[in-house]
Ligand SMILES: Nc1ncnc2c1ncn2[C@@H]1O[C@H](COP(=O)(O)OP(=O)(O)OP(=O)(O)O)[C@@H](O)[C@H]1O
């Protein structure tokens with residue numbers, strides 16, 4: 001379980017066919033996104049609503065395929081067609097925890113079913129070994145008394161407890177990388193910290209890697225080694241926790257960071273200081289920088305050409321014409 | 324289990340269940356309960372109800388009480404069988420269309436829509452007329468295979484809504500096979516809708532069977548509620564004043580249908596929380612009272 | 621516009637499916653299909669008539685696919701062959717004579733049932749939980765699960781035979797000559813009362829129950845509460861705001877319900893000897909007049925398709941979202 005793993009996403013593009021009224025439209029939800037995840041490390045992905053954070057996680061988890069781009073684990077391709085046993089191996093490596101603790105457990109099955117299934121599917125456990133494994137797993141995520149919790153149905157648990165069940169499931173499958181899509185955003189502030197600490201503990205003790213999607217840059221700062229900032233389907237800046245929070249380079253990141261001292265602030269509330277430009281709907285034909293309409297330091301070329309990725313410090317990248 | 328507890332507390336459900344159990348038990352034990360052979364002449368022509376023949380006799384001198392008990396076996400059996408076929412086809416097609424989507428959905432949805440716009444009874448009549456005198460077994464088959472479209476549509480839309488739920492996504496990401504997701508994760512969430520669909524299908528089948536037999540498309544030598552009506556009508560029972568000959572099968576069909584309908588009503592009421600203890604309704608009533616009070620002041 | 625073209629092509633396919641059932645049924649039965657269909661009449665036909673009938677139904681020696689198109693061509697020309705019972709009267713002519721009676725019967729009863737049922741459903745939702753609701757709602761469901769045979773026979777027995785208020789059958793007094801005079805029309809109306817009423821009883825629940833459920837959902841919604849808060853009177857809110865929105869689903873089920881009404885009207889006509897196409901069909905069944913039975917299914921399919929088309933139109937008119945074409949934007 002402790003052998004290291006590295007998941008590499010390269011040049012991901014995702015287009016959706018949608019319609020506005022009766023007009024058909026092809027929108028670009030992700031544009032040229034590259035990132036990597038590794039064991040024992042947390043990458044936080046921050047960005048406002050609709051910036052494509054969930055789309056990245058869903059593509060990695062193979063809920064749907066990318067329009068362009070590839071995903072590799074330790075050099076092996078894991079996007080595209082896979083045989084059943086390869087797919088199962090991938091499912092053992094990468095698991096996802098959803099945002100909605102109420103929707104992600106089946107109301108007609110008890111907790112035992114939810115934890116037992118991954119043990120059965122991926123480890124072939126049976127009988128008393130299975131029972132023991134389920135109990136141990138529940139205890140590990142702090143759901144005690146485990147035997148009692150196992151008998152309960154989802155509606156008999158609190159939101160925080162349900163999210164622990166979800167994390168326990170991912171671990172039961174043997175996940176080495178967990179894609180956590182806003183796992184705490186629908187929880188009460190008072191129980192968020194418990195769930196965060198649980199994930200932290202798993203990272204440190206079990207060497208599990210996380211992609212942690214959040215609206216809330218304060219949480220990202222608390223938990224992540226690296227932070228990536230998304231804007232309208234583009235990754236505009238990424239680097240270590242200190243680099244992003246201490247010396248943000250991209251005007252959008254600077255806006256985000258300046259808003260943080262106010263702890264309750266969500267990223268998607270209107271930002272002060274920025275121009276009140278429209279958040280653009282990106283299409284494959286669009287050119288230039290997506291932030292140009294709101295940027296205070298905008299230059300003529302910002303509207304014409306997509307900025308290249310530049311390394312402004314070691315492992316600190318930014319996509320902006322200012323650098 | 325909570326569901327059954329609620330069901331037993333519901334007055335309508337209790338009445339419905341009581342009616343249904345009386346009918347089913349008397350059908351099961353018809354040979355023991357019936358005093359006469361339903362197909363033999365055992366009395367005079369069109370005898371009114373008396374101590375000997377408590378529900379009277381038919382034009383052919385057969386004992387109506389014995390007939391209605393035996394007829395219940397066939398009518399209920401046909402209703403259950405046709406209802407079962409209907410429900411199974413509706414569940415299989417509705418679930419596959421809703422879960423797999425794409426091509427499979429297109430094909431199934433197209434078929435259901437076509438069946439829905441072709442009027443049922445004329446279709447059944449054409450089928451039955453060409454087959455000739457249709458045995459109860461065949462009636463069950465043709466009803467079952469032509470009336471699943473509505474249920475299929477309902478189940479499809481429910482499945483499509485469930486499919487967007489995260490617990491289905493997470494089962495997929497867990498590596499569960501499609502058939503397991505459909506049967507173990509989706510199906511239990513559809514049980515109440517399937518149950519009430521089944522009851523509705525049984526009601527519909529019993530009604531349709533009676534109709535087909537009444538107009539003479541059934542097998543007149545079998546004894547069912549529909550053929551009893553057919554014989555009563557062709558022997559002009561109503562015109563010669565032998566009202567009991569018509570009344571008995573009518574009451575039997577109606578009571579059994581009513582029992583099913585009451586049960587179905589209760590199931591809907593329990594399974595659909597919006598119709599149950601309606602919180603929006605209470606909010607509304609409260610507000611009304613408040614407004615009334617304010618306007619008085 | 622694209623929407624209507626799509627619906628139209630779908631209805632065309634549905635009609636072809638119905639015709640195909642007619643085409644294949646006699647062919648999968650053992651024996652000579654023309655013999656099956658015309659049985660007793662065959663001996664009395666001239667060779668020319670037999671040939672003409674073979675051409676109509678496509679019972680020729682040509683390959684099946686060609687026979688099939690030959691038959692579809694006949695249907696398209698509305699040539700449904702000849703009736704066996706009233707040989708050699710064309711099926712389409714017999715059906716045309718009956719259709720007017722059925723359309724009036726079904727049309728008027730559906731209209732009454734729709735209005736009355738929607739209104740009672742509205743009341744049930746408004747007084748939800750009252751004694752009215754807890755009796756009327758289950759009662760209407762129970763009524764819905766009683767076959768129309770039973771309703772018709774009961775009505776016939778009580779009101780026609782027992783009390784003698786209404787005639788026991790037929791569309792008008794046979795001693796009168798059909799014409800546009802008061803005597804004839806009132807006779808028609810008098811004869812229509814029982815059939816129409818039984819059909820109303822048979823259908824009402826189908827409109828009442830959905831109306832009640834829709835209204836209960838709607839009453840919880842904000843704009844109703846808003847309207848009430850703005851000081852509008854209860855009845856105004858109920859009718860102006862709620863009913864219009866709750867009716868919308870009813871309109872679309874109207875077309876669906878028609879399929880069931882067709883079944884109900886069929887039995888009504890049989891029990892009351894009402895001269896519509898249901899009664900004609902019944903006569904056809906008794907004498908195994910297959911061409912007429914097949915024609916009956918085709919004509920009812922047509923009626924269903926037209927009703928669906930009208931429902932499509934109504935939906936567009938009633939639902940502003942569809943009308944402006946703005947979708948969900
Ligand atoms: N299945 C889909 N079909 C069409 N468009 C989609 C689909 N999924 C996502 N989108 C669009 O892609 C964009 C990115 O969506 P995504 O869910 O990834 O955003 P997000 O950053 O996770 O937002 P949030 O913080 O609100 O969860 C949005 O504009 C969304 O409307």
Ligand SMILES: [Mg+2]
Pocket residue numbers: 053054055181
């Ligand atoms: Mg998201």
